Amino acid sequence: MKTSNVELNPNRLVQHLNKPASEFTKDDIIRFIKDNGIKMLNFRYAGGDGRLKALTFVIRDEEHLDNLLSAGERVDGSSLFSYIEADTSDLYVLPKYRTAFVNPFEEIPTLDILCSYFDKEGNPLKSSSETVMKKATQILTEKTGYELQAMGELEYYIIANKDEVNMGFPAVDQAGYHESNPFTKFDQLRKEAMMYVSEAGGKIKYGHSEVGNFTDDKYYYEQNEIEFETDSPESSVESLLIAKWMLRMLADQYGVVVSFAPKITVGKAGSGLHVHMKLLKDGKSVMVENGDVSNTAKRAMAGLLDVASGITAFGNRIPTSYLRLVPHQEAPTNICWGDRNRSALVRVPLGWFSKGSSKMVAIANPNYDEEFREHSYKSTFEFRAADPSADLYLLLAAFAVGIRHGFEMEDALEIADKLYISVNIFKDEHKDRLAQLEHLPASCYESAQALKKQKDVFTQYDVFTEGMIDDSAKLLEAFDDDQLSERLYGKNDEIKKLVDSFIHIA
Structure with missing residues (x-):
């Protein structure tokens, strides 16, 4: 039954990796990117206005990709949320592997992945709506x-x-x-x-x-x-x-x-x-x-x-x-x-x-x-x-x-x-x-x-x-x-x- 569910799943990563998205690992994401000629990576996260934002990377080598998927990236929280002050605005965005999907709108093969916000201590951002939920x-x-x-x-x-x-x-x-x-x-x-x-x-x-x-x-x-x-x-x-x-x-x-x-x-x-x-x-x-x-x-x-x-x-x-x-x-x-x-x-x-x-x-x-x-x-x-x-x-x-x-x-x-x-x-x-x-x-x-x-x-x-x-x-x-x-x-x-x-x- 599990194999059937995977075969019928419309997500290309699920089909290629032969496992449900909930089981995706960092190595799975890297393998899919290498096997399918993915050239770019988009981090996406909800801003204070409720819309999905985007941070785009050109994948230059496996070490670079591994670092992105392991450590995420910094963003300016004060430009995303009205309640975050400019003098303490740095936040981290970390990818959630299970959310990865192939972007259907890009001519350049691109993988998108949703992210969560973390503070300077490496903890989930307390004021983030996602953390509250x-x-x-x-x-x-x-x-x-x-x-x-x-x-x-x-x-x-x-x-x-x-x-x-x-x-x-x-x-x-x-x-x-x-x-x-x-x-x-x-x-x-x-x-x-x-x-x-x-x-x-x-x-x-x-x-x-x-x-x-x-x-x-x-x-x-x-x-x-x-x-x-x-x-x-x-x-x-x-x-x-x-x-x-x-x-x-x-x-x-x-x-x-x-x-x-x-x-x-x-x-x-x-x-x-x-x-x-x-x-x-x-x-x-x-x-x-x-x-x-x-x-x-x-x-x-x-x-x-x-x-x-x-x-x-x-x-x-x-x-x-x-x-x-x-x-x-x-x-x-x-x-x-x-x-x-x-x-x-x-x-x-x-x-x-x-x-x-x-x-x-x-x-x-x-x-x-x-x-x-x-x-x-x-x-x-x-x-x-x-x-x-x-x-x-x-x-x-x-x-x-x-x-x-x-x-x-x-x-x-x-x-x-x-x-x-x-x-x-x-x-x-x-x-x-x-x-x-x-x-x-x-x-x-x-x-x-x-x-x-x-x-x-x-x-x-x-x-x-x-x-x-x-x-x-x-x-x-x-x-x-x-x-x-x-x-x-x-x-x-x-x-x-x-x-x-x-x-x-x-």
């Missing part, structure tokens, strides 16, 4: 015995000059969900991105066109989504970082623009970053119990809901994030959970844990004769508020904190029952239920106040430092966007100017 997940496992896995749904818009798009088969405005050619125009770009991300080690679940599509006087807008399989938090973030970079590279080649902005214009679908999560014990999912959502999952969701307002500080970090989080849309505004309910902040999607699911494949395929298998590995809960402006590492860290918090709350199950909804809360007949629910912040300013109010949960066990919380709040408050939606109501020119200023966020 690793500590948060480690504490979660130490305190509860559960391992967190996660995955993201990456939504984005392609923006093209209308005159350069064949509009002979026009898409229906805001009805693009799972549409296909010829009524979509850029699914080939998405498919290329999916292939490249897979070759770089990303575990893609599927891709499709999304609801949003529209035109204005000059441009055609088309929304797409790439969704990933659950993986370790670290690998999940890496896949999203690589996917964003590759989509932008492809868009540049196609002569179009790709935007991950949470809102493109008022009245049209925004782009979220829904994150699915599940907990494992001894490598097995604990999300299902007796064919239903387990108490373990309910405790985890209760903890997330209890600090959901503070989590927006890491998952919704720009003013236009809150133009997406408006009532009566699929983007959630109320703190609650439900199963299969898209008006809820945390949703338990349709799962494969019912024995009724064993009938489906047999009905579709009368000659199917396998025994029923419980597909509980597909069962997750989904946090629906975050968007692509998020600091991905800190967002996953905040999720780990919230989940751990749920196991430390004595009344977690009672809170889960209280916050459960089984109806569309935005229908008039359910307005009394809606009135019982708390609201998410409506601006960066409100998000900052919520984070400061919930500071003790995030700083417990020194996962987040008090300085990190204070700095995050100050950055949010600096936008001066309190009651922004009300101030901008009906002012379309001002809204467009604001949207354009964040069109290339993260």
Whole structure:
């Protein structure tokens, strides 16, 4: 089975070395480079703006390559992060061998590899978002015995000059969900991105066109989504970082623009970053119990809901994030959970844990004769508020904190029952239920106040430092966007100017 998995893996290094990426060594990387005529090496790492940076080397001999892979290189931290001072700015970046992939965009054969930050003492940089996330997940496992896995749904818009798009088969405005050619125009770009991300080690679940599509006087807008399989938090973030970079590279080649902005214009679908999560014990999912959502999952969701307002500080970090989080849309505004309910902040999607699911494949395929298998590995809960402006590492860290918090709350199950909804809360007949629910912040300013109010949960066990919380709040408050939606109501020119200023966020 292992050999089969290696043979089908799209990553060229996995195929050539005949081993999973998690087992890559320095010698493996050197062997692949020598065997495949690789001439250049790119170190890549996330900067303070959330984008992947690059440091490029010409490989001049094996000793040089060995030194790079063993000792990494120095970078100027003050130019990458606003909180690092110039007089103490030197950082190290060290490659993570398992992340190596062949760069699909370079004419010169080039290997890219993701890196982590280290300080002058050779320790993981404490202020690095990646370090915070690793500590948060480690504490979660130490305190509860559960391992967190996660995955993201990456939504984005392609923006093209209308005159350069064949509009002979026009898409229906805001009805693009799972549409296909010829009524979509850029699914080939998405498919290329999916292939490249897979070759770089990303575990893609599927891709499709999304609801949003529209035109204005000059441009055609088309929304797409790439969704990933659950993986370790670290690998999940890496896949999203690589996917964003590759989509932008492809868009540049196609002569179009790709935007991950949470809102493109008022009245049209925004782009979220829904994150699915599940907990494992001894490598097995604990999300299902007796064919239903387990108490373990309910405790985890209760903890997330209890600090959901503070989590927006890491998952919704720009003013236009809150133009997406408006009532009566699929983007959630109320703190609650439900199963299969898209008006809820945390949703338990349709799962494969019912024995009724064993009938489906047999009905579709009368000659199917396998025994029923419980597909509980597909069962997750989904946090629906975050968007692509998020600091991905800190967002996953905040999720780990919230989940751990749920196991430390004595009344977690009672809170889960209280916050459960089984109806569309935005229908008039359910307005009394809606009135019982708390609201998410409506601006960066409100998000900052919520984070400061919930500071003790995030700083417990020194996962987040008090300085990190204070700095995050100050950055949010600096936008001066309190009651922004009300101030901008009906002012379309001002809204467009604001949207354009964040069109290339993260």
